[in-house]
Amino acid sequence: MTLLDVSFSVNGELFKVQVEPRRTLADCLRHDLRLTGTHVGCEHGVCGACTVIVNDAAVRSCLLLAAQVDGWAIRTVEGLASGEQLSPLQQAFQDNHALQCGFCTPGILMTAQALLESEPDAGDERIVEVLSGHICRCTGYVPIIKAIAQARDVINSGRQKAR
């Protein structure tokens, strides 16, 4: 099988890789780039664990080929914190016990991050709707919804102060 040359950025850093055409973005991130923060669950787009941000939209990285994202900008869970400083969203997850085993968490964080960037005033109902694209077997979802709503409020109050 001919390998394809693909280059794209992950969390602002440019990567060049050679991949088999059938390589999904999820496997490329984990195996080729060793960015194992993105988790792979069902591998057919149902569980949401592999969700990353591609060109500012939350998408399933198991339903994208690495070859398709040539030249695009990817963000993964590794890009959320600055060093040891958690992002407001990550902090809210910790504060609200919005994770237990943590397997689904990277995907949920990336969905919530994309949502709060594109819809800063997303209401609780909208959060629930968007979260329906993820499966979490530990939390019962309620703390996750609380955490995303808290992050929304923290980010928005920060914005108001900045004005």
Place this chain on the structure above:
Amino acid sequence: MKLPPLSYHRAESVEHAIALLGQYQGEAKIIAGGQSLIPMLAYRLTAPAALIDIGRLADLATIRLDDQGLSIGSLTRWCDLQGSVEIRKFHPLLHDAIGHVAHYQIRNRGTIGGSLAHCDPAAECPAVVLACEGEIMVQGSNGTRSVRADDFFQGLLETDLQQDEVITSVKLPPWNPKRLWAFKEFSRRAGDFALAGVAMHFEMIGGCIAAPSIVGFGVGDRALVLRATQEALASNPPEPETIARAVSIARDEIDPPLDPHAPPDYRRALFGTLLERAVTEALGRNRGPMS
């Protein structure tokens, strides 16, 4: 499972995609959003020799509204359709249906053309295109042609699309604002495929139901135009007896599959309930302000 080995080509134009399809003689698949195709590959339900990526052909991602109706480029993503002011204002049935398509993360990638080409029996979009007598515009080595929805959807994951053809757009005739309409589906989890659903519209003329269009999905090998059900409603006043008779006819007219998700009898009962709710909701629009 990991995807089967295959080649990958990025099409530079629709013509380029058609030429590549021709070279592979039916062994290649078009990939756009990939939100149905990649799961199919992961399940190894299909194993084409090559994928031809049309995902960057921006010309195919347009929404146009004129006196001929709505023309939606095949590469238009669900998220863009959902955000379209034109569709919200001038095609309420389509707008409502889009809200039921998959999840947020899938809607960011999945395209309308992909859904039509995939022809899943439980998908929302083929049902709406059928209910609105839409046409699918396709382009191949022999030029372009327009296919009526009724002729396009042929069976389980089967369409009239020939091996060197690409869907370029879908056209929906102008929406008649006098229509009363409803879209109802039931799935166990928000965003999952519907166990059953109905897309419908009709008008009220002289106190009677006129020009009913009733399409069921998830209740056959493809979205089904329910002609006997339509006849049962047409030219009748919307009394409870009329609706009850139509519901009973619809339960017989659909052809639900035997699959692990729900037995046929369950789907027949469910579909009747959804149809009854849909007719009631549509009639409700006759009085109050349109939602």
